Amino acid sequence: MSVNNENDYIPNQMKLIFSSRSENESFARVAVAAFIAPMDPTVEELTEIKTAVSEAVSNSIIHAYGENENGMVTVECIIEQDRRVVISIVDNGIGIEDVELAREPLYTSKPEDERSGMGFTVMESFMDKLEVESVPGNGTKVTMIKNLDLAYEF
Ligand SMILES: Nc1ncnc2c1ncn2[C@@H]1O[C@H](COP(=O)(O)OP(=O)(O)OP(=O)(O)O)[C@@H](O)[C@H]1O
Ligand SMILES: [Mg+2]
Numbered sequence: 602m603s604v605n606n607e608n609d610y611i612p613n614q615m616k617l618i619f620s621s622r623s624e625n626e627s628f629a630r631v632a633v634a635a636f637i638a639p640m641d642p643t644v645e646e647l648t649e650i651k652t653a654v655s656e657a658v659s660n661s662i663i664h665a666y667g668e669n670e671n672g673m674v675t676v677e678c679i680i681e682q683d684r685r686v687v688i689s690i691v692d693n694g695i696g697i698e699d700v701e702l703a704r705e706p707l708y709t710s711k712p713e714d715e716r717s718g719m720g721f722t723v724m725e726s727f728m729d730k731l732e733v734e735s736v737p738g739n740g741t742k743v744t745m746i747k748n749l750d751l752a753y754e755f
Pocket of ligand 2: 656660721
């Protein structure tokens with residue numbers, strides 16, 4: 602058994618599970634922002650994280666489940682050591698056949714809905730790392746990592 606000392610960092614984590622309804626996109630972004638707020642992120646960092654979460658969650662709601670509102674979306678957030686924030690968005694929807702193609706800027710499978718195909722590009726530019734794992738017919742997991750800047754005390 603290990604004895605607690607200052608080197609034992611215990612990550613703060615949360616998990617949300619909600620229905621694939623469009624109104625839950627704002628619920629997810631606000632919940633993640635509220636969870637991260639005690640870390641004193643900059644306004645810019647918070648905006649970037651909220652936008653990236655919105656993009657990933659809306660993809661699960663729109664693409665993974667389509668009209669089906671019975672699907673569930675899971676958002677997990679872990680604040681790791683050194684202000685590293687790891688966020689994952691998981692659905693059990695239709696999955697992505699070609700992840701590389703889907704991640705290309707301007708690629709969308711729904712041009713008729715006036716989608717711009719920029720969701721993954723936005724996530725990639727706002728976060729430090731983006732990983733997309735998908736199994737067609739099974740679902741998709743998007744993992745995003747952002748290292749928050751050091752908080753300064755005045
Ligand atoms: N969770 C998902 N399940 C199934 N397909 C997905 C999922 N996320 C993304 N995709 C596929 O990847 C494509 C690209 O996603 P991306 O978010 O970059 O663009 P978009 O959603 O089509 O447009 P925008 O995000 O600009 O409104 C989508 O058109 C869709 O085919
Ligand atoms: Mg999108």
